[in-house]
Amino acid sequence: MTAQKTLGVAVIGTGRMGADHVRRLDEVIAGARVAAVVDIDAGRAKAVAERVDGCSAYTDAAAAMDDEGVDAVLIASPGPAHEAALLQALARDLPVLCEKPLTPDAASALRVVEAEARLGHRRVQVGFMRRYDPEYERLKTLLDEGAFGRTLMLHCVHRNAGTPPGFTSQMTINDSVVHEADAARWLLGQEITAVRVLRPTPSGRAPAGLDDPQLVLFETAGGALVDVEIFVNCGFGYQVRCEAVGEHGTARIGDAHGLCVNAAGRWGGEIAQDYVERFRDAYDREVRAWVDATRRGETTGPSAWDGYAAAAVCEAGVRAQATGERTPVGLAERPALYR
Ligand code: ISE
Numbered sequence: 258m259t260a261q262k263t264l265g266v267a268v269i270g271t272g273r274m275g276a277d278h279v280r281r282l283d284e285v286i287a288g289a290r291v292a293a294v295v296d297i298d299a300g301r302a303k304a305v306a307e308r309v310d311g312c313s314a315y316t317d318a319a320a321a322m323d324d325e326g327v328d329a330v331l332i333a334s335p336g337p338a339h340e341a342a343l344l345q346a347l348a349r350d351l352p353v354l355c356e357k358p359l360t361p362d363a364a365s366a367l368r369v370v371e372a373e374a375r376l377g378h379r380r381v382q383v384g385f386m387r388r389y390d391p392e393y394e395r396l397k398t399l400l401d402e403g404a405f406g407r408t409l410m411l412h413c414v415h416r417n418a419g420t421p422p423g424f425t426s427q428m429t430i431n432d433s434v435v436h437e438a439d440a441a442r443w444l445l446g447q448e449i450t451a452v453r454v455l456r457p458t459p460s461g462r463a464p465a466g467l468d469d470p471q472l473v474l475f476e477t478a479g480g481a482l483v484d485v486e487i488f489v490n491c492g493f494g495y496q497v498r499c500e501a502v503g504e505h506g507t508a509r510i511g512d513a514h515g516l517c518v519n520a521a522g523r524w525g526g527e528i529a530q531d532y533v534e535r536f537r538d539a540y541d542r543e544v545r546a547w548v549d550a551t552r553r554g555e556t557t558g559p560s561a562w563d564g565y566a567a568a569a570v571c572e573a574g575v576r577a578q579a580t581g582e583r584t585p586v587g588l589a590e591r592p593a594l595y596r
Contacts, residue, residue: 329353
């Protein structure tokens with residue numbers, strides 16, 4: 258691929274994130290175009306394709322990948338469909354941006370890692386968009402510079418206003434806390450070695466059967482501790498915070514210091530209502546970085562190994578939820594490609 262060629266992207270899955278990425282590639286990102294969209298719902302695929310110039314609609318991911326206008330693949334289908342699409346893309350040596358989670362469990366994520374390792378070069382970037390959020394980037398730089406000495410702890414808060422129907426306690430780990438699993442590994446530069454999950458009496462707002470909120474505790478290989486409050490039906494908005502505690506200082510992100518209004522004896526601002534709003538810039542920067550790297554012939558950003566490691570942490574987390582026990586994280590040996 259030459260730097261001049263516009264990247265033809267097949268977007269697989271046209272639900273909320275997929276449709277948002279189609280809009281982003283079509284309207285925000287230079288150097289790429291949506292050449293194809295895929296959805297098992299043919300009507301939905303066609304409706305999205307009709308809004309984009311020169312875009313074809315498919316119900317089969319492999320057929321879209323074989324479209325001659327397609328140079329790269331963005332996977333935004335539900336997690337259980339990711340493995341098949343990833344393996345099909347790797348078999349064709351196509352660059353991929355895959356929304357998180359890489360796959361819903363560690364065994365399938367490891368199969369993707371092994372397929373890419375057999376290929377011998379990286380092709381997969383995982384959509385852990387927080388790594389592209391300017392506040393997270395600043396925190397990472399600060400910690401890497403050792404501004405506060407060794408990082409001892411991370412205190413994380415992850416709140417959603419509400420959950421869609423069918424959202425389960427396991428999904429709070431696999432869909433939501435997976436972000437903290439990746440962010441903690443990335444910020445600390447350490448693997449997570451064990452997970453514990455504690456539960457208070459559920460909120461009265463929690464749908465029947467959903468444990469909400471929960472407190473998740475990670476131990477890391479370097480002896481740091483990470484606590485995560487996950488509260489997915491807090492009702493008032495979307496908040497993601499992270500405070501790093503070092504030996505001689507702390508730093509916190511996610512306080513949303515936007516517009517602050519003083520009036521009628523009160524001060525305050527607004528709370529974002531969902532992740533699309535809170536992380537809009539991060540998603541733009543993530544997709545731009547993927548398109549730019551792909552056009553240069555490179556693969557950058559969170560790797561399939563990062564996706565696998567996060568899946569292994571989540572698997573231990575779901576077990577810890579069920580047993581109430583401290584649960585070690587089992588990790589395969591890291592292939593040379595990811596060292
Ligand atoms: C959702 O899938 C996301 O990825 C959001 O970032 C997270 O906050 C939410 O809890 C998940 O359901």
